[in-house]
Amino acid sequence: MSFTIRPARPDDEAAFYEICLRTGDAGQDATDQFADPRALADIYVGPYLRLQPELAFALEDEHGVCGYVLGALDSVDFYRRLEAEWWPALRARHPAPAGDRAGWSRDERCYHAFHHPSTFVPPEVARYPAHLHIDLLPRAQGQGLGRRLLETLFLALRARGAPGVHLEVGLTNTRAVAFYGRVGFRELARHGDVLCLGLGLAAIDRFHTAVTTQLEDVLRTQRPAIETAGRWVADALAQGGTLWTAGTGHSHLLALEPFYRAGGLAKVAPLLDEALMLHESASASSALEREPGRAAAIAGRYPLRSGDVLLVVSSSGRNAVPIELALLARERGLRTIGLVSRRHAEAAPARHPAGRLGDVVDLALDTCGVVGDAAVTLPGLAQAVGPTSTITGAFVVNAIAVHAAEALLARGITPEVYASANAPGGEAHNAALLARHRGALPHL
Numbered sequence: 001m002s003f004t005i006r007p008a009r010p011d012d013e014a015a016f017y018e019i020c021l022r023t024g025d026a027g028q029d030a031t032d033q034f035a036d037p038r039a040l041a042d043i044y045v046g047p048y049l050r051l052q053p054e055l056a057f058a059l060e061d062e063h064g065v066c067g068y069v070l071g072a073l074d075s076v077d078f079y080r081r082l083e084a085e086w087w088p089a090l091r092a093r094h095p096a097p098a099g100d101r102a103g104w105s106r107d108e109r110c111y112h113a114f115h116h117p118s119t120f121v122p123p124e125v126a127r128y129p130a131h132l133h134i135d136l137l138p139r140a141q142g143q144g145l146g147r148r149l150l151e152t153l154f155l156a157l158r159a160r161g162a163p164g165v166h167l168e169v170g171l172t173n174t175r176a177v178a179f180y181g182r183v184g185f186r187e188l189a190r191h192g193d194v195l196c197l198g199l200g201l202a203a204i205d206r207f208h209t210a211v212t213t214q215l216e217d218v219l220r221t222q223r224p225a226i227e228t229a230g231r232w233v234a235d236a237l238a239q240g241g242t243l244w245t246a247g248t249g250h251s252h253l254l255a256l257e258p259f260y261r262a263g264g265l266a267k268v269a270p271l272l273d274e275a276l277m278l279h280e281s282a283s284a285s286s287a288l289e290r291e292p293g294r295a296a297a298i299a300g301r302y303p304l305r306s307g308d309v310l311l312v313v314s315s316s317g318r319n320a321v322p323i324e325l326a327l328l329a330r331e332r333g334l335r336t337i338g339l340v341s342r343r344h345a346e347a348a349p350a351r352h353p354a355g356r357l358g359d360v361v362d363l364a365l366d367t368c369g370v371v372g373d374a375a376v377t378l379p380g381l382a383q384a385v386g387p388t389s390t391i392t393g394a395f396v397v398n399a400i401a402v403h404a405a406e407a408l409l410a411r412g413i414t415p416e417v418y419a420s421a422n423a424p425g426g427e428a429h430n431a432a433l434l435a436r437h438r439g440a441l442p443h444l
Contacts, residue, residue: 001061003145005152008056008068013049015065016058017041023135026173030106039094039110043117044133047086048072057152059136059145067136069149073160075131079119090114120168120196122188128164128198130157147183158201159379166198182216184209203376207386210375214392217368225365226396229311230403232335232363236309237267237404238413242441244304244334245397246271246325247313248289249278254313254339254393258401260444262426265401266416266433269441271310273298276321288321290351295324299332302442306333311397314338315373315389317345317357326361327354336361339396341369341389367392 008016020041024030034040048070049056059067072078096115097108104112122128132153136146157165167185169176171193184206185197199209233243243265247255255270273294276285288294298321304310310329314322317340326336338361350356358364367389369375374384408415416433419426438444 001139003059003061003066003140003143005057005059005149008049008053008058010049010053012056012058012065012068013046016045016049016056016068016070019065019068019135019137020045022137026170027175033106035105036107036110039107042090043110043113045070047078047082048133050086051078051081055153055156057149057156059140059149061140063139066140067134067145067149069132069134069153071130071132071153071157071165073157073162074129075121075125075166076129078131079117079121082117087114087117118168120191120194122166122196122198124164124188124198125166126163127200128166128188130162130165130201132165132167134167146179150183154199154201155379163202164198164200164205166196168194168196171195182213184213203378203385207376210370210386211388211391214368214375214388215395218366218392218396221368222365222396225363226399227403229309229337229363229365229400231407232309232337233265233400233404234407234411236307236335237265237408237415238411239307241267241305241308243268243401243404244271244302244308244310244329245269245313246298246310246322248273248276248319248321249282249285250387250390251313251315251322251393252277253390254397255311257394257397260418262418262420262423264398264418265404266418266437267441268401269302269443271298271302271325272443273321289319290321292320292324292352295321295328299325299328303440304329304332304334308334309337310334311337311339311400312357312361313340313393313397314357315341315344315367315369315393316348317341318348318350318352320352323350323352323354323357323360326357330360330362336363337400338364339393340364340366341373342366344369344371344373347371365396367396 021031021037022029024040052072055071057069058065091114094111094114097104097112180197185199188198189196245255258264258268259270274280275288312322312326329336338357340358345356354360369389373387373389375388376386377384405415419429421427421430
């Protein structure tokens with residue numbers, strides 16, 4: 001099924017009103033709850049189409065419109081315009097209901113809102129002046145289309161100078177609250193049973209959102225695999241083994257991350273090849289990491305032993321050196337872990353006949369990044385900016401070590417961990433570890 005996002009047109013009003021009604025019960029169909037099918041959308045759809053049509057976008061497929069997103073650039077000004085241009089006609093047609101509110105129908109609750117509309121804005125309204133409403137029919141849900149709709153609106157809001165956007169959602173609508181959290185919205189305030197969430201639209205805010213969202217995705221989707229990796233490292237260390245790490249290009253930063261690090265495990269060592277780093281020739285390193293056979297020479301310089309663990313980092317997972325390092329380690333009896341960006345890896349064909357890194361390791365971990373790694377798009381710039389794999393990768397690498405330390409303690413084994421040499425007692429503590437391991441671990 002193919003979906004298209006486009007600017008809303010005047011003839012979309014009927015479809016938008018219907019979608020609002022069919023999602024009006026915390027995302028479920030509210031058609032049977034209203035005698036007046038326009039009452040709800042007269043609050044949440046009509047004024048946006050009338051007063052800010054340039055911030056209205058439709059989602060459609062071959063069956064017609066199946067979703068929308070609506071925005072207001074400046075909430076305070078928008079509410080002022082509602083009082084002058086929208087509510088008077090509705091109030092004239094629908095008197096305010098009387099009597100016990102507990103007995104009001106949903107129509108009457110809407111009519112009450114015509115006369116007493118919510119004009120809540122968050123305390124940080126200067127940072128989040130815009131607001132939005134979004135709804136999708138069931139056939140359009142669960143496919144990433146809501147995020148695409150929001151990104152379309154965010155682009156329009158940024159182009160008009162909005163630094164941030166907020167929205168309101170009922171606390172009982174747990175599915176929507178979770179969705180907005182994954183997009184990057186954060187709680188700003190609560191009033192009654194309504195949660196107000198905000199999202200910054202400046203580049204720094206969007207990068208922060210991308211990073212925190214990916215970290216949450218990593219913890220949500222990769223936690224069992226991270227725990228398995230941690231247990232494997234604990235198994236190796238408990239038997240006197242070593243955690244080896246490897247990476248090429250920028251990924252070698254993550255191979256170095258857990259090595260000789262304050263708060264890091266002592267029995268860790270990287271497999272290093274200076275030509276595959278960046279300081280000799282960054283462009284040459286990109287070519288050399290694709291070179292078949294080079295991994296054998298690298299692995300041959302290190303005492304890799306059965307029972308050890310090798311963690312190989314490669315965001316794309318498609319080049320020869322990281323793949324062949326994993327294959328050689330498995331041949332020597334090591335457990336192998338690959339840290340990749342799954343979306344990025346699957347976006348292009350492998351450059352090795354064995355497949356991608358994730359195909360050849362015993363355990364594959366995903367940094368949950370986007371294709372191309374960079375997560376922020378800016379108007380007027382063809383290339384995205386803001387790579388995330390180093391940040392999320394560092395979290396995964398250290399999370400493995402943290403879990404390994406916990407697993408060792410659960411077995412009654414005190415893990416060897418470096419202290420900060422700049423903290424009291426740290427230098428002496430580290431000197432003892434260096435004396436114990438300098439002969440066995442390269443690069444110390």
